[in-house]
Amino acid sequence: MITIVLNGQSRTCAAGHTLAALLEDAGYAQRRVAVEINREIVPKSEHAQREIHDGDRIEIVHALGGG
Amino acid sequence: MNAQLQSLSAANDALVIAGRAYHSRLLTGTGKYKDLEETRRATEAAGAQIVTVAIRRTNIGQNRDEPNLLDVLPPEKYTILPNTAGCYTAEDAVRTCRLARELLDGHSLVKLEVLGDKKTLYPDVVQTLKAAQTLVAEKFEVMVYTSDDPILARQLEQIGCVAIMPLAAPIGSGLGIQNRWNILEIVENANVPVLVDAGVGTASDAAIAMELGCDGVLMNTAIAGAKDPVLMAKAMRKAVEAGRDAFRAGRIPRKRYASASSPLDGTIA
Numbered sequence: 194m195i196t197i198v199l200n201g202q203s204r205t206c207a208a209g210h211t212l213a214a215l216l217e218d219a220g221y222a223q224r225r226v227a228v229e230i231n232r233e234i235v236p237k238s239e240h241a242q243r244e245i246h247d248g249d250r251i252e253i254v255h256a257l258g259g260g
Numbered sequence: 261m262n263a264q265l266q267s268l269s270a271a272n273d274a275l276v277i278a279g280r281a282y283h284s285r286l287l288t289g290t291g292k293y294k295d296l297e298e299t300r301r302a303t304e305a306a307g308a309q310i311v312t313v314a315i316r317r318t319n320i321g322q323n324r325d326e327p328n329l330l331d332v333l334p335p336e337k338y339t340i341l342p343n344t345a346g347c348y349t350a351e352d353a354v355r356t357c358r359l360a361r362e363l364l365d366g367h368s369l370v371k372l373e374v375l376g377d378k379k380t381l382y383p384d385v386v387q388t389l390k391a392a393q394t395l396v397a398e399k400f401e402v403m404v405y406t407s408d409d410p411i412l413a414r415q416l417e418q419i420g421c422v423a424i425m426p427l428a429a430p431i432g433s434g435l436g437i438q439n440r441w442n443i444l445e446i447v448e449n450a451n452v453p454v455l456v457d458a459g460v461g462t463a464s465d466a467a468i469a470m471e472l473g474c475d476g477v478l479m480n481t482a483i484a485g486a487k488d489p490v491l492m493a494k495a496m497r498k499a500v501e502a503g504r505d506a507f508r509a510g511r512i513p514r515k516r517y518a519s520a521s522s523p524l525d526g527t528i529a
Contacts, residue, residue, distance in 0.1 A: 200317040219320055225330055226318060227363035232355070234362050252317060254359050257329050258299060259314025259345050260289025260431070260458075260480025 195247035212243040226255050275476055277453055278369055278401040278422040284309045286500040289480025300332040302483055305493035312341040312371050315360050340364055343371040350391035357395055373405035381431040385412050396420040405457050408442040417452055424450055429459025432481040436465035440472055447473040463499035470503025
């Protein structure tokens with residue numbers, strides 16, 4: 194198991210997980226979200242290949258009501 | 261803008277922002293509504309074509325089946341204008357815009373706002389200028405929220421912002437246009453659209469902005485915070501249209517004394 198920080202909260206996940214798998218676990222497989230890992234944007238086209246590493250700080254954002 | 265779009269826009273009195281023409285001059289926010297259905301209905305009643313949205317962290321593990329804002333306001337139907345509300349530094353604002361561009365498949369139109377103070381939500385203009393420079397260099401199309409300072413408006417235009425959006429009054433205050441001479445000065449000197457953003461309270465405020473020659477009005481709280489948001493959205497749509505027409509029609513000059521409307525000849529007395 195590895196430890197990551199997901200949207201500011203510490204979590205554990207299986208080693209070797211891809212970003213796409215992480216998004217699916219979190220329920221965002223078909224959702225419109227954008228992802229940053231360690232402050233670098235990971236384009237959608239790279240979600241399936243990108244491996245999650247111990248200590249990664251991941252941000253998942255979406256659009257919501259605002260003015 | 262190509263010549264065809266330019267002549268078409270002039271004929272329809274369209275609002276042109278970053279080379280795209282819109283018939284609606286009322287832009288709306290999507291915050292503070294009771295639910296997404298009310299957001300949808302108010303947005304429709306406003307006739308808005310450009311809607312601004314916030315970019316925020318998702319709530320991990322919560323409400324995973326809840327409909328998303330972009331399900332009720334689909335990007336195929338509306339021009340989504342992601343904003344940097346809540347950012348207090350140029351760095352955070354730029355980071356938010358980059359995330360928005362990824363979220364919206366390369367969409368580059370953004371509303372930049374960098375705030376300086378939680379009490380007034382006044383823009384931090386130094387950080388705003390800095391962020392605008394970076395964003396324009398990264399090929400974003402920047403609609404910028406700013407104070408009603410004509411010099412700053414000019415500088416933001418020189419940097420390359422596609423629209424200047426001075427506040428009428430503090431965000432959410434509903435105080436209406438506090439310095440119409442500043443707004444007029446900004447409008448008269450700008451070569452890009454000027455939209456009043458923030459501070460509108462009711463329909464007459466929106467009409468005044470348009471009568472001053474603003475190209476549009478952006479609002480959220482005035483609609484979402486009304487007792488009947490859908491009805492207020494409709495009122496705002498009419499006010500923006502009426503104000504625009506009045507501006508184009510050319511108002512009469514103000515005079516101190518009366519000027520009779522009926523003929524002076526042929527009275528029986």
